[in-house]
Amino acid sequence: MVAKIFIDGEAGTTGLQIRERLAGRRDLEVISIAPEKRKDQAERQRLLNAADVAILCLPDDAARESVRLIENHTTRVIDASTAHRVAEGWAYGFAEMDIDQTEEIRKARYVANPGCWPQGLIAAARPLVEARLLPGDYPLSYHGISGYSGGGRQMIEDYEAQGTGASQFMPYALTFAHKHLPEMAHYARLNRAPLFEPVVGNFAQGMTTSLPLHLDMVADIPTGRDIHAALADFYAAIPDSFVRVAAYDPALGKTAALDPQAHNGTNTMTLHVFANDERNQAVIAAVYDNLGKGASGAAVQNLNIMLGVDPRESLEG
Numbered sequence: 001m002v003a004k005i006f007i008d009g010e011a012g013t014t015g016l017q018i019r020e021r022l023a024g025r026r027d028l029e030v031i032s033i034a035p036e037k038r039k040d041q042a043e044r045q046r047l048l049n050a051a052d053v054a055i056l057c058l059p060d061d062a063a064r065e066s067v068r069l070i071e072n073h074t075t076r077v078i079d080a081s082t083a084h085r086v087a088e089g090w091a092y093g094f095a096e097m098d099i100d101q102t103e104e105i106r107k108a109r110y111v112a113n114p115g116c117w118p119q120g121l122i123a124a125a126r127p128l129v130e131a132r133l134l135p136g137d138y139p140l141s142y143h144g145i146s147g148y149s150g151g152g153r154q155m156i157e158d159y160e161a162q163g164t165g166a167s168q169f170m171p172y173a174l175t176f177a178h179k180h181l182p183e184m185a186h187y188a189r190l191n192r193a194p195l196f197e198p199v200v201g202n203f204a205q206g207m208t209t210s211l212p213l214h215l216d217m218v219a220d221i222p223t224g225r226d227i228h229a230a231l232a233d234f235y236a237a238i239p240d241s242f243v244r245v246a247a248y249d250p251a252l253g254k255t256a257a258l259d260p261q262a263h264n265g266t267n268t269m270t271l272h273v274f275a276n277d278e279r280n281q282a283v284i285a286a287v288y289d290n291l292g293k294g295a296s297g298a299a300v301q302n303l304n305i306m307l308g309v310d311p312r313e314s315l316e317g
């Protein structure tokens with residue numbers, strides 16, 4: 001059977017990339033909306049109900065509306081927005097976060113694609129909380145820099161209009177109430193939300209995030225090697241994981257420079273552990289593409305899982 005896929009918001013930043021990734025697939029047909037009708041509710045409703053899987057690449061309110069417009073009992077949904085990430089009845093589409101998550105996604109009718117920022121935090125913290133190397137009430141700080149495409153079409157236009165005159169390093173969300181905090185705390189199994197300071201840089205795409213840890217605040221103070229082993233073991237056990245853990249070498253901390261653009265165009269996330277055991281300090285960094293693993297790559301990975309095909313179809317890395 002050829003599955004019908006409708007990308008609601010296919011002309012936007014995330015939608016376009018999903019479209020490009022799916023080009024050439026023979027096991028599915030992308031049904032498209034005429035550009036001039038992309039906000040026509042009746043036409044969207046017709047296509048949403050004609051699809052086997054609808055992928056929503058829309059602002060939150062429009063994504064909620066799309067779900068309401070589905071009247072049948074068959075259309076399955078992948079929502080790239082923030083609207084349903086901690087909602088009842090939705091599977092969280094971060095397949096690597098748990099050994100059973102791929103199966104959850106495979107069975108689900110409704111899948112919420114994760115936010116780009118939460119993925120770096122959940123990937124680093126959840127395995128440590130589960131291994132009891134990090135208490136759930138640890139006062140985490142989480143930082144990172146993202147390319148400006150993370151802000152969608154409007155931010156892309158703003159940055160590109162300013163060119164080299166745009167700020168190279170722009171912290172934002174400094175009220176510490178970013179919309180991603182609920183999913184971060186929930187899926188990283190934290191009972192205390194992290195202090196999150198995101199930064200946008202003057203480059204289009206890619207991100208590096210950083211989770212600093214004071215290891216002497218943890219019982220049975222772990223070493224850098226313990227932290228690395230917990231992460232490496234966790235992801236080695238996840239089938240078809242796109243999350244990799246770089247080899248641990250304490251000396252690398254002196255020379256490492258983590259390029260946020262290193263995984264652009266791929267669905268890969270690499271975790272790096274840096275530590276100083278004498279000082280009991282560590283940092284877990286994550287490098288990935290905000291539009292890849294952070295958005296369209298994850299959506300295609302989830303689609304593949306839902307359709308029961310190889311999770312690596314249409315994904316480069």
Ligand SMILES: NC(=O)C1=CN([C@@H]2O[C@H](COP(=O)(O)OP(=O)(O)OC[C@H]3O[C@@H](n4cnc5c(N)ncnc54)[C@H](OP(=O)(O)O)[C@@H]3O)[C@@H](O)[C@H]2O)C=CC1
Pocket residue numbers: 008009010011012013014015038039040056057058059060062080081082114115116149150151152153154290291294295
């Ligand atoms: N960019 C990123 O890195 C990531 C984005 N996301 C999420 O994915 C979703 C899409 O983001 P992104 O692609 O960046 O955003 P864009 O602004 O680039 O694209 C959104 C698209 O939705 C269209 N649209 C807006 N309102 C409606 C409506 N009522 N009905 C139909 N279409 C509508 C827009 O059309 P028009 O431009 O004409 O208004 C545009 O084509 C958002 O919820 C975002 O939060 C998730 C992870 C990462």
Ligand SMILES: CC(=O)N[C@@H](CCC(=O)OP(=O)(O)O)C(=O)O
Pocket residue numbers: 080081082114115116117146147148149150151155180198199200294
């Ligand atoms: C640079 C930038 O503005 N990034 C966006 C996040 C993009 C993303 O992944 O978030 P959603 O999936 O929830 O939209 C932000 O911080 O709001």
